[in-house]
Amino acid sequence: MRLIIGQVHRNVLALASSRSCFVVGDHLPFRMLSLPRAAGFHQSAWRGSQAVKDSGSALTLANLEVQSKADYVKKERVPRTGGPRPSSRDSSFGVKPKKAYSPNLRPAKSTLPKSPVVKKKLKIDEALFSASSFEELGLPPLLIDRLNKEGLTSPTEVQSASIPVISQRHDVVIQSYTGSGKTLAYLLPILSEIGPLKRAGEQGNSDKRSGIEAVVVAPSRELGMQIVREVEKILGPDDKRLVQQLVGGANRSRQEEALKKNKPIIVVGTPGRISEISAAGKLQTHNCRFLVLDEVDQLLSFNYREDMHRILEHVGRRSGTSSSSGILGPLARRSERQTILVSATIPFSVIRAARSWGHDPVLVRAKSVVPLDSIAVPRPMLSQGEPNSDPAMSVNQAAVDSLPPSLDHYYCTSKAQHKVDTLRRCIHALEAQTVIAFMNNTKPLKDVVFKLEARGMKAIELHGDLGKLARSTVLKKFKAGEFRVLVTNELSARGLDVPECDLVINLDLPTDSTHYAHRAGRTGRLGRKGAVVSICEESEAFIMRKMRKQLGVPIKPCDFTEGQINVHKEEDVE
Numbered sequence: 144m145r146l147i148i149g150q151v152h153r154n155v156l157a158l159a160s161s162r163s164c165f166v167v168g169d170h171l172p173f174r175m176l177s178l179p180r181a182a183g184f185h186q187s188a189w190r191g192s193q194a195v196k197d198s199g200s201a202l203t204l205a206n207l208e209v210q211s212k213a214d215y216v217k218k219e220r221v222p223r224t225g226g227p228r229p230s231s232r233d234s235s236f237g238v239k240p241k242k243a244y245s246p247n248l249r250p251a252k253s254t255l256p257k258s259p260v261v262k263k264k265l266k267i268d269e270a271l272f273s274a275s276s277f278e279e280l281g282l283p284p285l286l287i288d289r290l291n292k293e294g295l296t297s298p299t300e301v302q303s304a305s306i307p308v309i310s311q312r313h314d315v316v317i318q319s320y321t322g323s324g325k326t327l328a329y330l331l332p333i334l335s336e337i338g339p340l341k342r343a344g345e346q347g348n349s350d351k352r353s354g355i356e357a358v359v360v361a362p363s364r365e366l367g368m369q370i371v372r373e374v375e376k377i378l379g380p381d382d383k384r385l386v387q388q389l390v391g392g393a394n395r396s397r398q399e400e401a402l403k404k405n406k407p408i409i410v411v412g413t414p415g416r417i418s419e420i421s422a423a424g425k426l427q428t429h430n431c432r433f434l435v436l437d438e439v440d441q442l443l444s445f446n447y448r449e450d451m452h453r454i455l456e457h458v459g460r461r462s463g464t465s466s467s468s469g470i471l472g473p474l475a476r477r478s479e480r481q482t483i484l485v486s487a488t489i490p491f492s493v494i495r496a497a498r499s500w501g502h503d504p505v506l507v508r509a510k511s512v513v514p515l516d517s518i519a520v521p522r523p524m525l526s527q528g529e530p531n532s533d534p535a536m537s538v539n540q541a542a543v544d545s546l547p548p549s550l551d552h553y554y555c556t557s558k559a560q561h562k563v564d565t566l567r568r569c570i571h572a573l574e575a576q577t578v579i580a581f582m583n584n585t586k587p588l589k590d591v592v593f594k595l596e597a598r599g600m601k602a603i604e605l606h607g608d609l610g611k612l613a614r615s616t617v618l619k620k621f622k623a624g625e626f627r628v629l630v631t632n633e634l635s636a637r638g639l640d641v642p643e644c645d646l647v648i649n650l651d652l653p654t655d656s657t658h659y660a661h662r663a664g665r666t667g668r669l670g671r672k673g674a675v676v677s678i679c680e681e682s683e684a685f686i687m688r689k690m691r692k693q694l695g696v697p698i699k700p701c702d703f704t705e706g707q708i709n710v711h712k713e714e715d716v717e
């Protein structure tokens with residue numbers, strides 16, 4: 144059975160429509176599949192982009208942003224020293240540079256002039272939005288008023304697909320690429336049924352309820368806090384106390400006091416802290432109607448298993464329900480709560496878990512809703528090292544599906560000791576203003592920041608060793624445009640939403656295509672243009688070629704000289 148819901152946008156993105164419905168990957172934690180080529184995926188995009196970019200002419204993010212050759216603006220050459228070039232940026236983006244840095248933010252010891260930080264608005268691709276309106280999706284008027292006040296007037300495609308299904312009380316798995324609006328895709332139907340904005344018919348029901356009605360779990364504090372801000376934004380200033388953060392690293396007794404005093408209807412937190420407070424008897428979630436696992440593939444990995452076990456066991460279990468749950472285990476207590484699993488990357492292990500404990504579970508993607516039972520088990524690898532004979536089945540589909548269609552991917556080679564210089568040249572050549580640079584370890588982050596600052600580029604580091612306050616301050620300043628480059632590790636790869644981010648750099652290569660996809664997804668948010676550049680050593684170039692085959696997107700070799708990006712022709716690009 145195929146459920147057809149909502150209206151399907153006529154201007155279907157060519158690329159999005161080429162995405163199929165399969166997911167692969169059998170076990171959690173992920174394993175990297177050895178994959179032959181990605182036959183046919185994203186070919187149209189590849190051809191289209193080649194026409195503009197493989198001409199050997201200079202490329203910048205400004206011209207990546209425009210839709211046609213006619214709009215192409217030839218950029219000026221950039222001085223190698225990386226000094227400020229406000230005029231060329233202004234002309235490219237039509238925005239004025241920010242006047243100055245905050246006086247409180249001290250640049251490093253460098254005496255070189257700093258590049259001005261410009262917070263530009265990137266154009267949003269309208270095709271991402273569904274033809275339907277929030278009204279058509281049946282959201283209550285109070286909620287729609289709040290959305291309009293926040294400037295949210297039409298749903299994205301994944302929101303159009305998810306909202307009616309969640310409202311019909313299905314357990315769902317939501318899969319859609321990074322930056323496509325998955326957070327509101329689950330928050331809006333929940334807030335239609337609980338809290339002050341709920342639809343009129345729900346009034347009687349929920350007044351009988353007490354306590355927490357929705358629990359949202361996220362794997363990092365940053366993502367947790369981001370979701371909290373999103374809920375606060377929708378609830379509005381008068382009711383924002385109705386959401387409570389329970390993230391690790393924050394003061395636990397204050398969180399417990401807030402639970403008692405504010406009587407929130409929704410809590411958002413990390414697995415460790417939620418299960419800790421729950422085990423201490425300070426978090427009553429038995430009446431809970433909704434459990435959301437955001438970045439579910441990560442939450443169901445080995446690292447979180449004990450905390451997740453407790454959460455899955457307790458949330459939505461009415462008192463008096465037996466704690467022994469038969470062959471399906473603790474996850475089987477599904478009738479009392481609606482379970483919503485969300486990620487850009489849904490491996491088959493998540494589908495299998497959801498199938499076993501969901502209540503008529505369905506997989507919701509941007510333009511389709513299918514019962515989980517209809518999803519075929521991907522063909523297993525024949526044996527270790529022996530490639531599957533069916534190339535289409537071999538593609539790491541979960542990662543492929545998570546890539547926003549609006550990204551351009553490149554890689555270039557550099558000696559390890561020159562990577563920071565290459566990074567700087569890349570930023571100048573692409574005229575990127577808001578850059579996230581990923582590394583695999585924490586230690587070298589400081590060194591990279593120091594080198595960038597010494598060369599006049601505002602940079603700041605973000606990693607798990609910083610305290611909670613420092614982490615949120617760094618993010619706030621980066622989001623406010625006070626720093627041009629955020630140098631970070633895997634901590635920031637998932638969920639982080641900085642809409643202005645126009646360039647992601649891999650200073651160290653990600654461990655597999657799933658990690659590549661999540662890092663890449665920090666740019667190109669909500670259909671905006673963005674570029675991903677991986678800087679690797681010559682000996683690692685084969686990894687990028689392999690990644691290109693696994694992901695089925697053109698990751699083009701390039702170099703940065705004289706302030707320009709030069710895209711190489713590579714014979715073996717398929």
Ligand SMILES: Nc1ncnc2c1ncn2[C@@H]1O[C@H](COP(=O)(O)OP(=O)(O)OP(=O)(O)O)[C@@H](O)[C@H]1O
Nearest residue numbers: 297298299321322323324325326327487638640669
């Ligand atoms: N209907 C909408 N109209 C305008 N902006 C929206 C809408 N829905 C979401 N957004 C904005 O789009 C951005 C991306 O949304 P969100 O973070 O939910 O994406 P995501 O799909 O969860 O990404 P990721 O997979 O990286 O976590 C956010 O800044 C959000 O506020």
